Amino acid sequence: MKATLIYGAGDIRVEDVPDPTLQSSTDAIVRITHSCICGSDLWPYKSREQTEQGDRIGHEFIGVVEEIGSDVSRIRKGDLVVAPFFYADGTCEYCRAGLTSACPNGSAWGAETDGGQGEAARVPFADASLMKLTVPHDSALMPSLLTLSDVFGTGHHAAVSAQVGPGKDVVVIGDGAVGLLGVLASKRLGAERIVLMGRHKDRTDLGREFGATDVVSERGEEGEQKVRDLLGTDGVHSAIEAVGYEQSLTSAINLTKPGGHVGIVGVPQSGELPNLAQKFMKNVTVAGGIAPTQANMYELLPDVLDGQVEPGKVFDREIPLAETPDGYRAMNDREALKVLVRP
């Protein structure tokens, strides 16, 4: 079968790899019908050291179950399923607590496991990891359902971590797909005022469609002042940090009111959280991290199925698997917001 591999920065290849086979009685083999490229795939695309051997890449997919192990009972052959970007055993203390992304037996896709940007994947703990979809295989909902794998679940996790709720004011820093879905998640959770900080008009326009009440295109201190002026307050209850850079983390803390909450879901690009003195003086709580989408997709699914939310609008390009390398280039060049890959 064909799958996407990364060999180094800017070096993405679609190559022949062995077909996946069942390795455990709890595995399933899934023929992938929809996959996509994630903002977090761009980090290795920008910086991965070149190696002889490529690594499988991609961690978001929908597909059809082709084969199941003897202990798989909830999932059946022929089921249409969505996989979380981090699969988990469903039985450990973290899975039971809903923090599936901390499962010690789980993993994100790629590298040591199969990647999502390929024709098929072996899925461990299939009963726990896969969520069955009861829509037709050609449903128009497919892009939105695919976002349950990662990007919508991550935006939701950011909002929950930032304690977004009815009547709250929220700042969302970053107009990538995660930031935009942080807006959508905040709106869904009842936020009153949602300020999106982003400088790409096509993206912030989508942000407004998702529920942003205001857009600020300036960054850093200038942007912070603009947010304060807009709101007429010294900060917001909740800030969503969906970038991962020092400047955006600093702004998230600066813009949060005393006693407020920052939810970080942008993969931190530095080992330190800046602005600690502000955080300390204001008693700002910094929560968030790698999202437990295996758990939270169950909360989000009903609203996707009945059309309450359309997170799939973040996809602005669809390509066949063979064109994945160009999909990376397009996202990296900000030509595309998020690329759907059809193996």
Add this chain to the structure above:
Amino acid sequence: MKATLIYGAGDIRVEDVPDPTLQSSTDAIVRITHSCICGSDLWPYKSREQTEQGDRIGHEFIGVVEEIGSDVSRIRKGDLVVAPFFYADGTCEYCRAGLTSACPNGSAWGAETDGGQGEAARVPFADASLMKLTVPHDSALMPSLLTLSDVFGTGHHAAVSAQVGPGKDVVVIGDGAVGLLGVLASKRLGAERIVLMGRHKDRTDLGREFGATDVVSERGEEGEQKVRDLLGTDGVHSAIEAVGYEQSLTSAINLTKPGGHVGIVGVPQSGELPNLAQKFMKNVTVAGGIAPTQANMYELLPDVLDGQVEPGKVFDREIPLAETPDGYRAMNDREALKVLVRP
């Protein structure tokens, strides 16, 4: 009157200063009977730049109300009162939310305001800032009541920020007075297992008395491994960071389970929170900061009054005001854990 001033690192002087006078109708003048030296006073004692003009210092006190402004109604002349280290107006949105330490009209004592290590102080917003004590002026409870001003309320804030509760496992990093009262606060909140990390036997012995079930004297990775071995788990639900150094912040995050909470109350000595990748991967929440003791003393008072807790045991030396400079030296040399000053 006499008061303590700091002129620079290691340069503490007790000098004549003008008597305080009412400046606003909501002020009170308090004749100070009990004050003390805080671990946080040692930061300027270690590093403050030398200046011509000294700054008032000290922020914890009990005293007797000598004079009140015309709009003070709850507090009366002759009342015995304890003052929080950060006074607040009691009416702003943060005060109403219980985060008095974020009051925009409030302040910690010292520098621009009167200091606690002196014979008297002008207390703004007296009705809100002062808590009346109904014990005899020579009550044996006085040292414990004095800890409501800062150190017990700060330990309590750490425990609440770290989400300590019944059945939880807690690590407390630091065997200074705040760490030890973090132990006491954790015990009071129902924690099951409380591991105190500290290397001074007399202090950790007091920690055991306060409720620590285990003591680990090693620091850094060695200490972390010891905690894991002791508990037989990969971490705790709650970590209290009561030091403020990079190493202790790193350990607090390393020792917290996925989904767990770190409460920081040690004044951060660096502008960055280290170990962000771990924090992110484990979804550890980092909360805490400057404690709202004006609000939380009301929760803690009853248990002090009926002897349920004896936080005053952290005082192991009592000195008259004139000896305050030596009190600083003794605490800085770790000869004394916490010094009570009797003006």
